[in-house]
Amino acid sequence: MKLAIDAMSGDLGSHEVVEACKMFVKDHGDVTLYVVGKQEELEELKDLANVEIVDAREVVKMTDSPLGVRRQKESSMVKALMMARKDEVDGVVSCGSTGAFFTGAMLFVKRLEGVERSCLMAVLPTFNGKGSCLLDVGANAENTAEQLRQFAIMGSVYAKYVRHINKPSVRLLNIGAEDHKGDQVHQDAYKLLKEEKVIQFDGNIEGRELLDGNCDVIVSDGFAGNIALKSMEGTALGLMKVMKKAMLGSTKSKLGALLIKDNLKKELSAFDYKSVGGALMMGFSKAIVKAHGGSDARAVRSAMELAYTMVAEDVVTKMKEGLTQS
């Protein structure tokens, strides 16, 4: 297996990626890593077996316009994606800007056969700790019912082979439980999903239940999915800020905070609200994995493990099969 790692585009710099690569190659003798970035920052990896350094002089910044990636051919991000385009690697990992990385993937990496639109998937942290996949969270400003059906199949295959859920429960984000709810696209999507044999469709889901973890895959058009994801994120972050302020407001409350700290940590560990916001690229012919911008070595390594699983399980082929079988 061959993976390309964009070493430069994260918030914390190349050092964290270098550490992640060192950890990763120890466990995976079967993988060749192509680490793309300024070679002088990657010297530590130079002598490792199974690591190739690919020099790239440019860096795509978090503040760059996503569309600008078109012209950033010398950047570590685009160079890593180009290796996927040329079939030189099976997957790409980056902690760069989601917008730029997705745009780059759209421009440079082939779409999966049978997929009309690629999309972004987020794994929502749910209150029961199980997590649910939500797609699309904003790659598309609108989608057809047929595209929603394709998202459902991709999400379901992902949940099955990467998250090891035997028969993933798929639901459609809508404004009511009944099949006639929503606009024409969502009414049509409901019908298509109901008829679709390669997935387990369990009906509509409303915004209120999104974090309950009662299903594995939530299908949405990109507009509503983006609004839902960001609304939940804003609410969670805002509420946590309020709680923190209340706890640190006085000496008395600080003492109180100390006393509930352990329990709070335990309860919130199931619901890691900080991880809302990351996203996976779905619908490409290669495994394209986006780590959080602020990823440390451990988080980058997790992203690499994810790409590894996707390739090892041949998720892309299984998605293609699901899409063409149906």
Next chain:
Amino acid sequence: MKLAIDAMSGDLGSHEVVEACKMFVKDHGDVTLYVVGKQEELEELKDLANVEIVDAREVVKMTDSPLGVRRQKESSMVKALMMARKDEVDGVVSCGSTGAFFTGAMLFVKRLEGVERSCLMAVLPTFNGKGSCLLDVGANAENTAEQLRQFAIMGSVYAKYVRHINKPSVRLLNIGAEDHKGDQVHQDAYKLLKEEKVIQFDGNIEGRELLDGNCDVIVSDGFAGNIALKSMEGTALGLMKVMKKAMLGSTKSKLGALLIKDNLKKELSAFDYKSVGGALMMGFSKAIVKAHGGSDARAVRSAMELAYTMVAEDVVTKMKEGLTQS
């Protein structure tokens, strides 16, 4: 001024409404209340000046299908709405099912001239305590750009005359800040709102900022608005449950909870997450106010005060002026 009060449809029964009416008439000698419901439950009001009891034998239940309201002509809810239809009252208040009440208003109360679609508005509790109006939160499954422009004007007039905000800041719920973001409807709506002289349009707002209170009116199509409102509600309620569980998990944490209780109450008072979920009916030729299903006497009274303000300030006429001037 004349107001019709549906006394029967709330979760807590007619008693709370009776108490609310007693409080209300004390302060408002200029209002005649038509209290609609089972007369034997309203006897306490019988001898009050300015109160008329209108007997109604049926009750619309929270679990009834909203469309069923068509046939519930003898219900307190429909009888109250019919008084508005016949110009016998200036406004209607109910704590019944939002769906049934809105459907009833659509069926029986005239739409405001110039309004293509009526809609539901929620006042979001924001972290800065100011609150923001969000409309539509789900009356419509889809909307045109022109309809979004009309929502903007109605929301703006409401914020100005009912919430007493001099120049309400209006924003459009969208999936990005720039004017080209979103689908065609939202791109077109951006243009219409930008050109609209009777409102102060301050651009797009993303889901993440909805509860920050940085604007007064948030315009949305009914689909995205419903998803946003319910996503925020689910997140807030779920997180509060987690916090509570953490606090009550052990003797140590219970003590801690006692110590931070005062601060927490203070901080959360600005952000009353429980109040997310109520909704106002916009676009009708009368003031139609929906109180929470679980409203106690105080909450019913607030809803009555709201209807009073809407009629006293002649908000409906001002909306019409705003819509026809533009």
